[in-house]
Amino acid sequence: MKVLIGWFGHETNTFSRRKTDFDLLISQGCWYEKEIIDVFTGTPSYLGGMIKCANENNIELIPTFGVENAGPQLSDACVEKTLNILLSYVKDHLGEYDGICLGLHGAGVSESHDDLETYVLKRVRDIVGWEMPITVTLDLHGNISKGMCKHANGLFGIKENPHVDYETTGYEAMDALRRHINGEITVKTDVVPLPMLVPITVTKDYHEVNEFIKKYKKDNNLLDLAFFPGFPYSDTPITQASVFVTGDGDQIAHVKKVASYVWDNRELIVNIDALDANEAVEKASEFTKENGGLCVINEEADNPGAGTPGDGTFLIESMIKANLEDSAFAYLYDPETVRRAHEAGVGELIDIELGGKIEEEEIHGKPLKLSGVQIRTLSDGNFIATTPLMKNIPGSFGPTAGLRYKNVDFVVASVQNQTYDDRAFVVGGIDISQKKVIGLKSSQHFKAFYKALSEKIIPANPMGLSTRNLNLFSYDTIVRPMYPIDENVEF
Ligand SMILES: [Zn+2]
DSSP: OEEEEEEEEEEEETTSSSOBOHHHHTTTOOEETHHHHHHHTTSSSHHHHHHHHHHHTTOEEEEEEEEEEEEEOBOHHHHHHHHHHHHHHHHHTTTTOSEEEEEOOSOOOBSSOSOHHHHHHHHHHHHHOSSSOEEEEEOTTOOOOHHHHHHSSEEEEOOOSSOTTHHHHHHHHHHHHHHHHTTSOOEEEEEEEESBOOOSSOOTTHHHHHHHHHHHHHHTTOSEEEEEOOOTTSOSTTOSEEEEEEEEGGGGGGHHHHHHHHHHTHHHHOOOOOOOHHHHHHHHHHHHHHOOSOEEEEEGGGOGGGTOOSOOOHHHHHHHHHTOTTEEEEEEEOHHHHHHHHHHOTTOEEEEEESOOSSOHHHHOOOEEEEEEEEEEEEOOEEEOOSTTSTTOEEEOOSEEEEEETTEEEEEESSOOOOOSSHHHHHTTOOGGGOSEEEEOOSSTTHHHHTTTOSEEEEEOOSSTTOSOGGGSOOSSSOSSOBTTSSSOOO
16 A cells, blocks of 8 residues: 655734745745655654554555645745645656545635635645545644535544644544555544634643543544634634544534534633733742742743744843843744844844834834843754654754843744744753743643643733734634624524
């Protein structure tokens, strides 16, 4: 058996005023052909799971192209360039493979397509026809459409947040494809959209709902069953939470019952109450007066993992104003400040205008004018990830500088990403074991690393393109009424 594999994921934040071109899409890396096997074998990723299942079942793989990122709306040129790469393999190898296993995301939006995943699958179907079995992995922050269910035989979704189950999901998608090709099962998926928006951070009670879903899947022997909170930061007609079932034939009928269960529990899942940056720093300051452990303030509102710029200044400004002892921040995206630091050299003092350069001032704050900032470390920004989500996968922040202003050590880097683990601090020369309060930009994924390490986690939600406070956005194209921003929503 031979299977073609590929990966094209994008979590699109349509509230950004920018666009994602191909260079921005691949700014965290992309992988071609055999590189995919070399880099992802044995890693906790979609591709790692697909490769593992293939190796265990003597499936020969045709690895093609892989990329995933989050960011502003994709330009049409970027989508066509990516598809030209991916589809060239689909065409060139046609006749050699028995099925296709693709990693997608679910929240992709381009200039011309509100539902990027369906568009990608349509373009694949144009080449391979309707007889070719296709299974797809998706992120729980995807907004899932009927079109995706129609064009793929089976959808397979992440359940955990932080997403520690990429590998399992990739494995299940490949295994179901294998069984479908062998004629053991007929893989089908159906989805029920729910009229509700869920911020990307999970509530405490979310896990209860998730446990019900996992048990239901197991008890009913389904190939997959997922509740997708969806991605509320893309304003499209398909933006909403959903439940989908992937099963053998008629099993997909289970989807309606589970969707009703989730809807009945919506108040447990959605929480848009929020502290702004000053309130979060004040709470951290109070905490450190009485406790010795590490306190982490995560700026949910500017999480580049949800397509924000990563240069928002609201939290760093509050931290500098509070000037707490032993405090640190990693990191802000600010290539201009990095360049100036590299030109000046370690030990020098420089005047900078930190961050706030990409989106409007009301959304992510203005640049902070700081005089006499000390340059402590300079680096190429390369690292090997320590987060359980991507353990041992290499990455880079690009050229990086570790700076100090008053009591606050902070890191500026040249590649946009959220903070997953301690690598940005390490690259910036900061030992977090000697810090009391650290600030970072992430909503949920940082917890996979920091939960065990920290005594206290305080989310900060000033304005920002990924703030938990969904009332701060003006939606134009979503289905209305929508819970929780409208009243009297029915399902
Ligand atoms: Zn996600």
